[in-house]
Amino acid sequence: MSRTNLKRYLMLLAVVGLVAIAAGGSGTFASFNAQVTNPGNTFASGTLFLHDQPNGGTWCTSESDTFNNQGSDTCLILFPSKDLTAGAQTATLDLHNAGKIDAANIQFKVSSCTVDKNTAATGSTVVFGTDPTCADMYITVQETGLNYDTPTNTDVYCAFPTLATTCASPSSGATLASASSFQTLKTTGAATATLNQNTDKYYVITVEPNPTLGSTPTTNNVLQNRIVTFALTWQINQV
Amino acid sequence: MRLLKKLLLVLTPKGAAAFLAGGGTFGSFDELAAAWRKAHKQEQKRVAAAYVPRDHGLYRAKKILLALMAVGAAAYFMGDGTFASFSAETSNAGSSIASGTLTMTNTVNGGTTCFSYNGVGNVNPNCSAVLTLGNLAPGTFGGTTTGGVAVSGSSQIVVANTGSIDAAKFYLYAPQVTGTASANITDNATASATIGGSVAVGATSITLASGLANALSLGTQVTLSGTSETVTLTADAAQSATTLSVSPTQFAHTTSNTVTYPIPFNIPVNALQNPIGAGQQVIVKQSTHSDILYDLHRECRRCGRFDLDDRLLRLAHDCRRHHRRRLGHQRQGLRHDGEQPTLRHAAHVGPGSRNGRTDLLLVRQRLEPREPARHVHGTCLDKPDEPNHVGQQRQHPRSRRLERQHPLR
Numbered sequence: 084m085s086r087t088n089l090k091r092y093l094m095l096l097a098v099v100g101l102v103a104i105a106a107g108g109s110g111t112f113a114s115f116n117a118q119v120t121n122p123g124n125t126f127a128s129g130t131l132f133l134h135d136q137p138n139g140g141t142w143c144t145s146e147s148d149t150f151n152n153q154g155s156d157t158c159l160i161l162f163p164s165k166d167l168t169a170g171a172q173t174a175t176l177d178l179h180n181a182g183k184i185d186a187a188n189i190q191f192k193v194s195s196c197t198v199d200k201n202t203a204a205t206g207s208t209v210v211f212g213t214d215p216t217c218a219d220m221y222i223t224v225q226e227t228g229l230n231y232d233t234p235t236n237t238d239v240y241c242a243f244p245t246l247a248t249t250c251a252s253p254s255s256g257a258t259l260a261s262a263s264s265f266q267t268l269k270t271t272g273a274a275t276a277t278l279n280q281n282t283d284k285y286y287v288i289t290v291e292p293n294p295t296l297g298s299t300p301t302t303n304n305v306l307q308n309r310i311v312t313f314a315l316t317w318q319i320n321q322v
Numbered sequence: 323m324r325l326l327k328k329l330l331l332v333l334t335p336k337g338a339a340a341f342l343a344g345g346g347t348f349g350s351f352d353e354l355a356a357a358w359r360k361a362h363k364q365e366q367k368r369v370a371a372a373y374v375p376r377d378h379g380l381y382r383a384k385k386i387l388l389a390l391m392a393v394g395a396a397a398y399f400m401g402d403g404t405f406a407s408f409s410a411e412t413s414n415a416g417s418s419i420a421s422g423t424l425t426m427t428n429t430v431n432g433g434t435t436c437f438s439y440n441g442v443g444n445v446n447p448n449c450s451a452v453l454t455l456g457n458l459a460p461g462t463f464g465g466t467t468t469g470g471v472a473v474s475g476s477s478q479i480v481v482a483n484t485g486s487i488d489a490a491k492f493y494l495y496a497p498q499v500t501g502t503a504s505a506n507i508t509d510n511a512t513a514s515a516t517i518g519g520s521v522a523v524g525a526t527s528i529t530l531a532s533g534l535a536n537a538l539s540l541g542t543q544v545t546l547s548g549t550s551e552t553v554t555l556t557a558d559a560a561q562s563a564t565t566l567s568v569s570p571t572q573f574a575h576t577t578s579n580t581v582t583y584p585i586p587f588n589i590p591v592n593a594l595q596n597p598i599g600a601g602q603q604v605i606v607k608q609s610t611h612s613d614i615l616y617d618l619h620r621e622c623r624r625c626g627r628f629d630l631d632d633r634l635l636r637l638a639h640d641c642r643r644h645h646r647r648r649l650g651h652q653r654q655g656l657r658h659d660g661e662q663p664t665l666r667h668a669a670h671v672g673p674g675s676r677n678g679r680t681d682l683l684l685v686r687q688r689l690e691p692r693e694p695a696r697h698v699h700g701t702c703l704d705k706p707d708e709p710n711h712v713g714q715q716r717q718h719p720r721s722r723r724l725e726r727q728h729p730l731r
Contacts, residue, residue, distance in 0.1 A: 133410035145410040152411040161414040167421035174417075184408060195415065205423045220419070246642040254724045290419060304444040308423045314415035321408040 091218045129184035133278075133319045138175050146181075157260045160314055161288060167306050171253060178284045178317055184321035186278040190265040191224065191243070193217075196313035203306050212305035217260040219293040220311055221253030226270060227285045242268035242276060242286060245246035253291040259313050278319050288315070423485035430479050437484075452477045511585040514547075518564065521546075522576040526556065526568060528581060533562035536585055544583040549573040 133145040135158065143158035145151050180186055189257040196217040202208050225235050233249055241250035242308040243266055244257035268286075270276040278284055292311075297303040428449055429435045436449030453476075483489055518531040528546075538544070540561040544566065545552050553568040566581065 095433045131408040131410045133412050135412040137414055145412050158412055158414045160416040160420055162417035165419040167419045172419055201420045207423045213445055306421050310418055310420035312418040315412040315415055318411040
């Protein structure tokens, strides 16, 4: 750097200093202030965890899932290989709100319902008659007492689908096909079922094939060598 | 002064930009001014390039984004203030309700396997025939197999449950059996019974003096002697029954008339095709009675003395007188006979016997409950053989009602 350039820089710095003094300096260098502080402000949320226990077995916890929606692989099966030809089949379910927030409603839905040949178990591909569908599989959800009974003097109710204390026999009004979207469970007085924190609801789920299937000598083998598979999803919601 | 002007130019935004773009070094004020002008032109080009016409898509997108922003702002200031809503969910997958299979096969004599599921509704009526037999006769049966294959009279069936479910029950039944009776088994034999009371015109019931030899079913036609009127039974009649319910009679009938009714089967004693065991019941034809009577009659005529072990004939000493009495009592016995004779023995008289006939030795069951069985023991003592007069003896008017009750020797 030449002496000329150095001189220019020094001059420039001097000018800047003069301007700063002229613009900012008011001539008074003593300054007063006052201040208060409200510490400890927080924004927090509670928890809403759903646990389910099928048939008195291992508990399944929603919070085990990354998004609080427990995957299908870790919850126990509600209907493990039931007999299709034995009429109505039942399973018990304990739903528990393990969170700190009351749930405003309880919903369930049937998903992944299929009717196939039971070849894997029987080794046979032979079936008879018209293939049944998930619409031929009727379902009811009965709210019960602690022991999965239906005492008449307590607040239990047919949670789905009929509005009565005790569910009627499964019928075509509620099928595995028609419950493919979330259905809100009911409780006493046909009110929406809720699940407060640290409380349980007990349900008996009944699934029954259409009784008219195979009811005549010529169609009594329609249900032979069939397998109906499905998933049941339970959901509680804050609002 | 020029230096001061240069410093003021640098303090302007564009001048500062030109100053920095030039690396902070410029030799003269003119050089800085030139750099300022260059930067100014570049700014004008950039602004011109960023111009977007109103009908351009970006312009519409801009409007939409502005609208969304306005909605969001409105929601923020007008909402309840809570936007987080929690939910929890569990899912029980893999539920299944399944059924097994119940199918069966049958294979006749190692032939083609018949599958139940090949028929509609798991019922296959078109499997192989089990037996195809011909030229059979009563009492014959060929039940032999060779290598699992029936030779005659029997078949081998392999029934398999090919399903996945155990069968709790296994039924075997014949939906229908059809057969044709041979003419030499059924010969439309009949029997008769005397009417036990007078029958008026239009009567629907007939009383018999003795019970039926065999049961008769509804619809059976019977014939009344005298007018040969045929009436139809309107109800089943059991064996030994003495009352017949019939269609209304067209004629009156007296006790001298008889009712003739069919006998289901008649086995001719002279044409037995198979052994008959003791205790089996047979219907005795009238001709057989005559033959047996002939033997008895002839023996009596040969006897100077005839020992009888019959309380009704115990006092008889003369063969002829005894025979007359005996005939009379035996007729009475036959009239009281309401039962079928029971075959006790079957024997052949043997070559050289009269008429060369085949004979059956019959012992009739007790004629009446109070009457002991009669036993006739004949012994020829003092008279030589007399020539046989078969034809003559068979014409004896009383012989048709008699029956021998002791095995002849």
